[in-house]
Amino acid sequence: MTITTWTNTAGGDFNHAANWNNGVPSSSSDTALITAKGTYTVTVSQADVVGTLQTAKGATVTIKPTESFDVTAGTGTGKGTLAGTIDVGNLGELDLGTDAANTTFNNSGAINLQSTGDPTDIFIAGNVTLSGKGKVNLEDDSNIVSDGSAAT
Numbered sequence: 001m002t003i004t005t006w007t008n009t010a011g012g013d014f015n016h017a018a019n020w021n022n023g024v025p026s027s028s029s030d031t032a033l034i035t036a037k038g039t040y041t042v043t044v045s046q047a048d049v050v051g052t053l054q055t056a057k058g059a060t061v062t063i064k065p066t067e068s069f070d071v072t073a074g075t076g077t078g079k080g081t082l083a084g085t086i087d088v089g090n091l092g093e094l095d096l097g098t099d100a101a102n103t104t105f106n107n108s109g110a111i112n113l114q115s116t117g118d119p120t121d122i123f124i125a126g127n128v129t130l131s132g133k134g135k136v137n138l139e140d141d142s143n144i145v146s147d148g149s150a151a152t
Contacts, residue, residue: 001051005033006059011040014048014061025050028072028098034059034084044069055084055109065089071105072098080105082134090116097128107134115139 004022012019019042025032031052034042039058049070055061061084063069071080071094080096082105088094094111097103107130113120122136130136 001029001031002027003031003033006036006042009036009038009040011042014042014044015046027051028070034061052080054081055086057083057109059084060087061085062087063089063092063094066091068093068095070095072101072103082107082109082111082132084109086111088113088120088122090114090120091118093121093123095123095125097124097126099126102127102129104129104131106132107136108132110135110137112137113139 002022002025004020004025006019007021008019015024017024026049028049028051030050031054032050033054035054035056037056037058041060041062044061044063044067047068049072051072053071061069063086067089086094086109088111096105103126105128111122111134113122120139
């Protein structure tokens with residue numbers, strides 16, 4: 001398990017090692033802390049997976065079109081604190097949770113599915129709870145797909 005913190009307050013690519021203090025988080029047991037102060041955008045430009053995600057209020061995570069970002073929230077109880085914004089590009093995918101766990105995300109920010117006519121998805125796996133006063137904004141043909149046990 002690796003805990004790594006975003007250090008580039010000018011923003012940049014999620015997969016560029018120099019943007020992190022302890023290397024790029026790349027497995028379902030890694031914790032990604034995108035909590036540096038300031039206003040900046042972290043771009044997910046390929047399929048990525050992390051175990052736990054924390055974002056600061058001024059941070060935006062942008063998932064480029066056709067890419068996916070899997071936040072399994074680790075093995076076991078799992079968690080995530082989403083104070084910033086997650087923008088999911090057209091045909092992009094945000095995966096939350098894992099079949100084997102109860103997962104809670106404290107969402108005080110916004111998750112924006114930015115479809116421009118093609119499906120843009122949030123996939124929910126297992127028992128996922130979004131708490132807090134954040135928003136999930138659906139546009140056009142956006143979808144929320146679950147393993148059959150999701151409730152709103």
